[in-house]
Amino acid sequence: MSGDLLRIEDLRVDLPGPSGHRSVLRGVSLRMAPGEALGLVGESGSGKSMTARSVLRLLPRGARTTGAIHVGGVEVGGLDSGGLRRLRSRDVAMVFQDPRATVNPVRTVGDFLGEVLREQGLSRAAADAKAGRILAEIGVDRVERRLRQHPYELSGGLLQRVVIAAALATEPALILADEPTTALDVTTQEEVVAILDEQRRLRSVGLLFISHDLELAAAVCDRIAVMYAGTIVEVLPADRLHEDARHPYTQALLRARPGSVPPGARLETVPGRPQSAFDAPPTCVFADRCPAVADVCRVAVPEFRAVGTGEVACHLVSAEVVHG
Numbered sequence: 001m002s003g004d005l006l007r008i009e010d011l012r013v014d015l016p017g018p019s020g021h022r023s024v025l026r027g028v029s030l031r032m033a034p035g036e037a038l039g040l041v042g043e044s045g046s047g048k049s050m051t052a053r054s055v056l057r058l059l060p061r062g063a064r065t066t067g068a069i070h071v072g073g074v075e076v077g078g079l080d081s082g083g084l085r086r087l088r089s090r091d092v093a094m095v096f097q098d099p100r101a102t103v104n105p106v107r108t109v110g111d112f113l114g115e116v117l118r119e120q121g122l123s124r125a126a127a128d129a130k131a132g133r134i135l136a137e138i139g140v141d142r143v144e145r146r147l148r149q150h151p152y153e154l155s156g157g158l159l160q161r162v163v164i165a166a167a168l169a170t171e172p173a174l175i176l177a178d179e180p181t182t183a184l185d186v187t188t189q190e191e192v193v194a195i196l197d198e199q200r201r202l203r204s205v206g207l208l209f210i211s212h213d214l215e216l217a218a219a220v221c222d223r224i225a226v227m228y229a230g231t232i233v234e235v236l237p238a239d240r241l242h243e244d245a246r247h248p249y250t251q252a253l254l255r256a257r258p259g260s261v262p263p264g265a266r267l268e269t270v271p272g273r274p275q276s277a278f279d280a281p282p283t284c285v286f287a288d289r290c291p292a293v294a295d296v297c298r299v300a301v302p303e304f305r306a307v308g309t310g311e312v313a314c315h316l317v318s319a320e321v322v323h324g
């Protein structure tokens with residue numbers, strides 16, 4: 001695939017609420033190269049899931065959308081039902097937070113994986129063989145037995161591996177992983193993240209890794225996009241996160257991590273409460289919570305500008321760069 005794997009341009013989404021439509025994405029723009037892992041990070045309600053769901057046109061009923069999304073150069077908004085089916089079943093795979101909500105509880109693991117593979121045109125025998133092979137590749141033991149088991153017989157971590165196997169089975173160009181480890185205990189989380197990381201490198205699959213955990217995302221991704229109240233406020237290389245983060249929100253998130261302070265010292269939290277696009281200020285979305293807020297932040301929307309190794313939308317950072 002040449003060019004961008006994923007290109008999102010000025011995506012705006014309004015969702016119906018009890019008192020009319022309200023904005024949940026306020027102009028999201030993102031690019032991913034083929035095989036790249038991009039971490040989409042932010043607090044609850046910032047719009048991470050809505051961004052991922054928009055890629056597959058899986059938004060709630062009544063959603064109003066503007067902007068454009070291209071996957072492998074094809075505009076998702078222009079796809080007919082056949083094209084959309086192909087996008088969802090072949091080009092892009094999605095892994096959700098709770099594997100038990102993804103896998104049909106009354107079918108066996110073998111049936112679940114077999115169904116995904118037969119949609120690709122494989123015979124039953126070929127589908128079963130491939131399902132077993134993929135499970136083994138991601139470190140699932142006693143594969144024959146697993147294929148005959150039902151979801152309730154598997155731990156959450158093992159079931160999430162099955163979901164990842166299903167995502168890999170279609171050989172997609174892009175995996176959207178929406179908080180794939182949040183529902184799991186800490187040790188299992190690490191295993192599942194390691195599998196995703198290993199497999200996406202091995203197969204050169206693009207990975208959009210959604211998380212509220214900046215450090216976790218930085219450990220698996222090439223770049224990090226920080227989201228606040230329906231906008232992207234900063235994008236930077238994952239390995240420069242600590243050194244180069246410029247946006248006050250990214251800096252606050254970094255200070256709010258256990259391990260960012262010496263043992264026994266008080267952990268900072270991001271001051272104020274998380275906001276969604278509809279309750280954040282119309283100018284700089286972070287103005288209400290920003291420790292460095294200035295008059296200009298309440299007057300105009302900050303432009304997204306290249307600064308150092310990354311890009312940032314902050315009046316104060318821009319002023320610093322311009323005025324030295």
Ligand SMILES: Nc1ncnc2c1ncn2[C@@H]1O[C@H](COP(=O)(O)OP(=O)(O)OP(=O)(O)O)[C@@H](O)[C@H]1O
Pocket residue numbers: 015016017024042043044045046047048049050051060212276277
């Ligand atoms: N079905 C829905 N109908 C109306 N509003 C919704 C719906 N789903 C989500 N929202 C709202 O859209 C905004 C963005 O939600 P989204 O789930 O994308 O955030 P998120 O960053 O993924 O948060 P979380 O980490 O909690 O999943 C929130 O204000 C949320 O309340």
